[in-house]
Amino acid sequence: MKAIQYSKFGGPDVLQWTELKESTPGPDQVAIRVKAAGVNPVDWKLRSGSIPFSFLFRLKLPFVPGAEVSGIVAETGKNVTSFKPGDEVIGYHSALEGGGYAERILMKASCCQPRPSNVSFEEGAGAPLAALTAYQLMKGLVKEDSRVLVLGGSGGVGHFGIQIARAMGARVTAVASSRNLQFLADLGASEGFAYDDSDYPGQLKNYDIVLDAVARSNPAELSGRIERRGAFLSTLPNPVHFAEAALRGIHYRGAMVESRPEDMRKLMAWLASGEVRTHIDSTFPMDQAKEAHRKSEEGHAKGKIVLVNPSAAQG
Numbered sequence: 001m002k003a004i005q006y007s008k009f010g011g012p013d014v015l016q017w018t019e020l021k022e023s024t025p026g027p028d029q030v031a032i033r034v035k036a037a038g039v040n041p042v043d044w045k046l047r048s049g050s051i052p053f054s055f056l057f058r059l060k061l062p063f064v065p066g067a068e069v070s071g072i073v074a075e076t077g078k079n080v081t082s083f084k085p086g087d088e089v090i091g092y093h094s095a096l097e098g099g100g101y102a103e104r105i106l107m108k109a110s111c112c113q114p115r116p117s118n119v120s121f122e123e124g125a126g127a128p129l130a131a132l133t134a135y136q137l138m139k140g141l142v143k144e145d146s147r148v149l150v151l152g153g154s155g156g157v158g159h160f161g162i163q164i165a166r167a168m169g170a171r172v173t174a175v176a177s178s179r180n181l182q183f184l185a186d187l188g189a190s191e192g193f194a195y196d197d198s199d200y201p202g203q204l205k206n207y208d209i210v211l212d213a214v215a216r217s218n219p220a221e222l223s224g225r226i227e228r229r230g231a232f233l234s235t236l237p238n239p240v241h242f243a244e245a246a247l248r249g250i251h252y253r254g255a256m257v258e259s260r261p262e263d264m265r266k267l268m269a270w271l272a273s274g275e276v277r278t279h280i281d282s283t284f285p286m287d288q289a290k291e292a293h294r295k296s297e298e299g300h301a302k303g304k305i306v307l308v309n310p311s312a313a314q315g
């Protein structure tokens, strides 16, 4: 099988389309013939070796990136009863495990869910990591009629954040660049602001919950906009922000997204009902992953970037 892998940390050019040996699934794993794989900022942050203290992750080189895939089960381990060969699945496990930018991946069966028939392989592959980040940050905090502000509402996490907050019954305001204001409205935001508008952030009102999907803001600068006992949720946990929030009586949550079966099931139900959809910014053939990384690193994806396995068309 072929896969994208890197043998040293660096720029997008370290990504190489390489022939690798196929492994057989362990007792609790399935082997998935990958149709599509989602691209996330964590993939290129790990590739660049630039994440602070990344040596703690003990990423072993050579490494195949990619946390989320869609595809067809090719083989199952001896303990697996939930899937059989031929089943169409969406799977997600830690970005540190990787393996998604490949023609075939081994994943725990518990990290996979059946693909809803109305969701394309590309949409399925692009959903789990970003959508579960938004969901796990808001879960238990966003309630019916909560006023939620989503910063970065046009990106991977943010575009799911708007839809999931709406599905949880919230009233959503979202922020992105001015070229994406209509997109925010299409996703269900009742109000949208452009961060490149000279009046911003003066237009912001008061909110119960701020979901910072850009991870460039902090509870101190937004505290006047967050109700006491409100919450500041960030996609990049920061102990200083935790302290700033505590001082102001604001709840703080910084997520490290996890693959949890109950959350994956909830997401699949939202995708199946059409309440939540993956907006595809662009697709790239998997062997051109370096171009996909360049695009993601620009930081302006409208929804998700997805890799498509060039041999998947052959079934």
Ligand SMILES: NC(=O)c1ccc[n+]([C@@H]2O[C@H](COP(=O)([O-])OP(=O)(O)OC[C@H]3O[C@@H](n4cnc5c(N)ncnc54)[C@H](OP(=O)(O)O)[C@@H]3O)[C@@H](O)[C@H]2O)c1
Pocket: 040, 041, 042, 129, 130, 133, 151, 152, 153, 154, 155, 156, 157, 158, 176, 177, 178, 180, 195, 213, 214, 215, 216, 235, 236, 237, 254, 255, 256, 257, 296, 299, 300, 301, 302, 303
């Ligand atoms: N902790 C975790 O488990 C976890 C999980 C997922 C993501 N993350 C992190 O969360 C961040 C966002 O991830 P993502 O996948 O959503 O990224 P993304 O798809 O690249 O989205 C970036 C968003 O940021 C907005 N943006 C860009 N420049 C901006 C600026 N100068 N001011 C305000 N907004 C700006 C973009 O809006 P426009 O395009 O309209 O400019 C877009 O909405 C990344 O740092 C990622 O590593 C963490």
